[in-house]
Amino acid sequence: MRSRTEKTLIYALLIAGTVTFLFPLWWMVAVSLKTPEAAQAATVRGGIASLVPTDPQWHNYPDALMQMGSVRWTGFLDALANSVVVTILATAGTALSSSLVGMAFARMRFRGSRPMFLVMLGTMMLPAQVTMIPLFILFRNLGWIDTFLPLVVPAFFGNAFFIFMYRQFIAQIPEALLEAARLDGQGWFGIWWRVILPLTRPVTAITAVFTFIFTWNDFLAPLIYLQSDDQATLSVALNSFRNQYGGITKVNLLMAASLTTMVPCILLFLAAQKQFIEGLGKGAVKG
Amino acid sequence: MATIELNCVSKTYTGDVRAVREATLAFRDGEFIVLVGPSGCGKSTLLRMIAGLEAISGGTVAIGGRVVNELPPKDRDVAMVFQNYALYPHMTVEKNMAFGLLRRRKHGGISGLLFHRAERRAELAAIDRKVLDTARTLGIEPLLARLPRALSGGQRQRVALGRALVREPQVFLFDEPLSNLDARLRIEMRAEIRELHRRTKASMVYVTHDQEEAMTLADRMVVMKFGVVQQFGTPGECYARPANRFVAGFVGTPVMNFIEGRVDGGAFVAADMRVTLPAARWPRMPAGPATLGVRPDQLRVLYRADAGASSTAADGASVAATVRSIERLGDRMDVAVMIGGTRMTARIENDDRLVEGGSVLVHIGLGAAHLFASGEDGARLGDAHDAG
Missing domain, CATH: 2.40.50.140 (Nucleic acid-binding proteins)
Structure with a gap:
């Protein structure tokens, strides 16, 4: 049993940590509910007093969504639809392809599998900035610029980190289970779809949540590959609150819009939380 | 039901490890064959070669007169019961048992769904009936809705048996199916398997390291050591007229x-x-x-x-x-x-x-x-x- 002091200390640390992490979020909430002037003042002067909204301007939220992009409402709805399409495709693509490749590395014996696995792991060491320009040139030559393809297609070729995670997990599934499936008339694809995928649900939950959050919030790739306004995703559309010199004129609306775009990520995390946390701590499959 | 003929069957792993050396054996239709020997003698490898889970390095395996060397496991019409049961943990007992049948349906694909709906329904109903009948025979009907993790070891083994049985394959293969059970349950299940064989008259090949199990179950048994068949005969023959000192020492307690x-x-x-x-x-x-x-x-x-x-x-x-x-x-x-x-x-x-x-x-x-x-x-x- 821990002593009372020890417990108090642990709680104090946890509370301090929570406050530190929640502070920016609360600041966003506070600013999003202020009038334009108060918000401007708060961003310039700061101060504890400005953290408590005295006269909450709830209409900032619909206003923000309405004013996003160049056309009223349409900008937001377009961006929302774009984000949803890109994110769902990228998430599904990453989970499906990573588990398929992970199964191949874990279960299939083929010449060169080890070197190939090492090369794949090696790609994790490569910073994204290094491949940015070659990738842009590649996609331009393919005629994919200003389409969703550069954001979606690469997802269907797996992600090194998730492949690694799937491989480790699948390697622990008893071999006899796959053999039973082979005797039951399954080919490799059937084994993957009907046995491996259902058994790797925790890894799929992690892959889905991480990929969803990353793709939903990704700013750089949509900014590089999408050029027309009606193709913009939410993260790019938020940029319309900046003026041409890079300054932010309506900071309260930017915060309101930013908070709104966070909602799907939070909901998804809450929904997948059980699977997700189980997956983080779980290394074995019950045989 | 079918005969099984092994002709000079060998298995060599990389590094020149020879797990099975030129085994030539002929199992009759409907016979209960037990492959027995100490661990590492190649008995499981031989079984897995019959199942198609292990490639054959040399010789031929024929099931029902047809050489199956190049056939994948699913086309050999064999069912196998594994040592660790190998039940799909995410499926209920009923789905575990129906799995093999569902995958072998004639109208299981999209065309069935679109163009042959009546046949498809009839197939599904037939599968349901078969699963239920088999479950009844094995006394696992009340467990059909449960997941494998909610079953005891003995129940899991019964479900594994049921999964093999429901498919009505030409050949049943058993890979040490009772070794995870306690002594009393093992003897009970042994009698049940024997009874099952008597009732179905199916060809069965059973692997065990337990000579007592081999003696009680087998119509004929294959005693193996270091990948070499030492003797192939009835339990009585192996006991009374062992081919060599190894068989004599291995058989009998x-x-x-x-x-x-x-x-x-x-x-x-x-x-x-x-x-x-x-x-x-x-x-x-x-x-x-x-x-x-x-x-x-x-x-x-x-x-x-x-x-x-x-x-x-x-x-x-x-x-x-x-x-x-x-x-x-x-x-x-x-x-x-x-x-x-x-x-x-x-x-x-x-x-x-x-x-x-x-x-x-x-x-x-x-x-x-x-x-x-x-x-x-x-x-x-x-x-x-x-x-x-």
Whole structure:
């Protein structure tokens, strides 16, 4: 049993940590509910007093969504639809392809599998900035610029980190289970779809949540590959609150819009939380 | 139901590890075959080659007269029961059992869904019926809605049996299916499997390292060691006429006693004994080193005051021995005795007069004894029994 002091200390640390992490979020909430002037003042002067909204301007939220992009409402709805399409495709693509490749590395014996696995792991060491320009040139030559393809297609070729995670997990599934499936008339694809995928649900939950959050919030790739306004995703559309010199004129609306775009990520995390946390701590499959 | 023919079947792993060496065996239709041997003898590899889970390095495997070397497991029409059950953990018992059938439907694909809906429904209903019937036979009907993790070991094994049974394959393969169960359940399931075979008359190949299981289940058994088939015959044959010293030692409990010695002038001579070999059984035995093998039930322990003197008789020999230990089994007892430097076990009727450390006379009966060429795997030296 821990002593009372020890417990108090642990709680104090946890509370301090929570406050530190929640502070920016609360600041966003506070600013999003202020009038334009108060918000401007708060961003310039700061101060504890400005953290408590005295006269909450709830209409900032619909206003923000309405004013996003160049056309009223349409900008937001377009961006929302774009984000949803890109994110769902990228998430599904990453989970499906990573588990398929992970199964191949874990279960299939083929010449060169080890070197190939090492090369794949090696790609994790490569910073994204290094491949940015070659990738842009590649996609331009393919005629994919200003389409969703550069954001979606690469997802269907797996992600090194998730492949690694799937491989480790699948390697622990008893071999006899796959053999039973082979005797039951399954080919490799059937084994993957009907046995491996259902058994790797925790890894799929992690892959889905991480990929969803990353793709939903990704700013750089949509900014590089999408050029027309009606193709913009939410993260790019938020940029319309900046003026041409890079300054932010309506900071309260930017915060309101930013908070709104966070909602799907939070909901998804809450929904997948059980699977997700189980997956983080779980290394074995019950045989 | 089908015959299985193995012709010079070999399995070589990388690094020249030979798991199975040129096994040539023919299993009859509807026969219960047990592959038995110590771990690493290649019995599971042989089974897996029949199943198609292991590539065949040499020779051919034929099921029902058709060579299946190149066929994937799903096309061989075999079902297998695994040691660790291998039930799909995410499916209920019912789905586990139906899985193989669902995948083999004629109208299972999209075309069935779109164009042959009536046939599709009929197929699904037939599968449901089959699963239910099989579950009833095995007494697992109340478990159909449960997940495997909510079942006990015995129940899981029953479900695994059911999953194989429901498919009505040509051949059933069992890979040590009872070794994860406790002793009592094992005996129960053993009887159930035997009964299942009697009822279905299906061809079954069963792998075990437990010779007792092999003896009780098999119509014929294959005794293997280091990838080589040592003997293929009925349990009775393997017990009564073992091909070599290994089979003799492997089959039967307690293990056969072996005495190293030599054949000399129509007699077996060891350090402290000399037994005349009946010429009727071992005619014209050439002189040379040999091993005498005697089953524990062929030894009689004589409690006699004049222990110390050895005598020979036509049906065996009595030799002085010291009691080393006594294990009481209830109705009988196993007595370990030392004859010279050799430890031997006798299985005898209860005898309260025996004490550990006491001197006794042990009568070695030659009625069911065997002579083997010297060495660990020495072949049985031909006796007149074989002539018949």
